[in-house]
Amino acid sequence: AAGVIQSPRHLIKEKRETATLKCYPIPRHDTVYWYQQGPGQDPQFLISFYEKMQSDKGSIPDRFSAQQFSDYHSELNMSSLELGDSALYFCASSLEGEYTEAFFGQGTRLTVV
């Protein structure tokens, strides 16, 4: 079965640079979530989108922005990168309904040097 696809899998950026992470949800899934996971940490919810509209917002820094496109893929844009932004970034997708199951991608490992 098709899963959530994230690209790139690994990314190295310098401080103050920008990065764009992409997420392709499971076909027919209309909701996308972004999470940040530091080393040895639990995933922290950043932001989610349903039908191209922001549906929930977590601990996303103002330097980050995201959007969901008409084909339901999503992009997380990160500017003025800091060393502390180094982490695994996961995208998850679900099909909106009364109870939703979120399935995670393999993540993008971002390293800021």
Add this chain to the structure above:
Amino acid sequence: GENVEQHPSTLSVQEGDSAVIKCTYSDSASNYFPWYKQELGKGPQLIIDIRSNVGEKKDQRIAVTLNKTAKHFSLHITETQPEDSAVYFCAASTTVYSGGGADGLTFGKGTHLIIQP
């Protein structure tokens, strides 16, 4: 906002024994409680979930129980096998009925489960 506490942080059991991981949550409005298994370098994998209208759910060697009054839920793994070794996360969420999408998950801190051969 929601706060999820998870215990223990590390659990070591002999192969074939049972493992139990417990979580508590703070927001009484939470109504969806999934459990994820995460292996090194991989994304969290949904292994079982439970909704607030159910007290217990079982899938082969894995079971989850929910006590809404006490606001706690537990993962039970029986007949543990080496491949069960991983980090397990509990999570809680308040889902929204049609029209608004679901809220993000709040995760516990994780339990590193070690299965001793």
